[in-house]
Amino acid sequence: KKAKDQLVIDAGQKHFGATVCKSCGMIYTASNPEDEMQHVQHHHRFLEGIKYVGWKKERVVAEFWDGKIVLVLPRDPSFAIKKVEDVQELVDNELGFQQVVPKCPNKIKTFLFISDEKRVVGCLIAEPIKQAFRVLSEPTGLQSPNSKECPRAWQCSDVPEPAVCGISRIWVFRLKRRKRIARRLVDTLRNCFMFGCFLSTDEIAFSDPTPDGKLFATKYCNT
Numbered sequence: 001k002k003a004k005d006q007l008v009i010d011a012g013q014k015h016f017g018a019t020v021c022k023s024c025g026m027i028y029t030a031s032n033p034e035d036e037m038q039h040v041q042h043h044h045r046f047l048e049g050i051k052y053v054g055w056k057k058e059r060v061v062a063e064f065w066d067g068k069i070v071l072v073l074p075r076d077p078s079f080a081i082k083k084v085e086d087v088q089e090l091v092d093n094e095l096g097f098q099q100v101v102p103k104c105p106n107k108i109k110t111f112l113f114i115s116d117e118k119r120v121v122g123c124l125i126a127e128p129i130k131q132a133f134r135v136l137s138e139p140t141g142l143q144s145p146n147s148k149e150c151p152r153a154w155q156c157s158d159v160p161e162p163a164v165c166g167i168s169r170i171w172v173f174r175l176k177r178r179k180r181i182a183r184r185l186v187d188t189l190r191n192c193f194m195f196g197c198f199l200s201t202d203e204i205a206f207s208d209p210t211p212d213g214k215l216f217a218t219k220y221c222n223t
């Protein structure tokens, strides 16, 4: 009882308690105007997707029959950065992640998959890393380096292994899944992350994968 009273005071609001939206899945506090605003915004983006108008000097790094991949770097114009932030917010809300502050914000590379309907339907956020820990609860899991040397049944390791590129987020708009958009994003990342070389799957690591993320990563790295 006492702890509950304390919580009310700490939160500084009369009504509290989480509401889960049945259509967009976001958890928010209905009595908190700021939360409600965020929900309305997320709800709309979740159902409609994020529009993409494009800009003159956009960096198109791959083109396909159903869309293209644009690379956004930290020093790009503010409208490009704003677009990336909008997408990241949608993704984080959907995954229920807290916003993660990157270690080296100016080394982040963001790849956006733009559909022919001019919507952002996929996003991959990558950063340089020096090491990864092999997390293998099943014979699937995090893809980290040296998989040739480690048997597949290897359980979680506390030995860091060298890696080059960490995928901190990968996401595809829910209506566009299973159309190889994630696969094409990772292919493009491997091609563009370091100038002049194509990264092997051993050199990339998926951070903190969700069940969807694990299924995708396992499949991707074995084919």
Ligand code: ACO
Residues within 6 Å of the ligand: 095, 167, 168, 169, 170, 171, 172, 173, 176, 177, 178, 179, 180, 181, 182, 183, 184, 206, 207, 208, 209, 210, 211, 212, 213, 214, 215, 216, 217, 219, 220
């Ligand atoms: N279940 C089983 N297999 C899957 C799944 C799944 N949900 N998703 C992908 N795969 C496998 C399949 O074998 C697929 O090939 P197939 O369709 O020919 O069978 C192969 O991976 C390639 O899949 P893509 O079509 O390229 O993947 P997609 O574009 O659908 O995107 C993603 C996959 C990004 C995981 C998507 O499901 C998603 O956005 N999920 C919600 C967000 C999320 O969980 N992201 C991962 C977070 S972890 C992280 O960010 C590091």
Ligand code: ZN
Residues within 6 Å of the ligand: 021, 022, 023, 024, 025, 026, 039, 042, 043
């Ligand atoms: Zn909603």
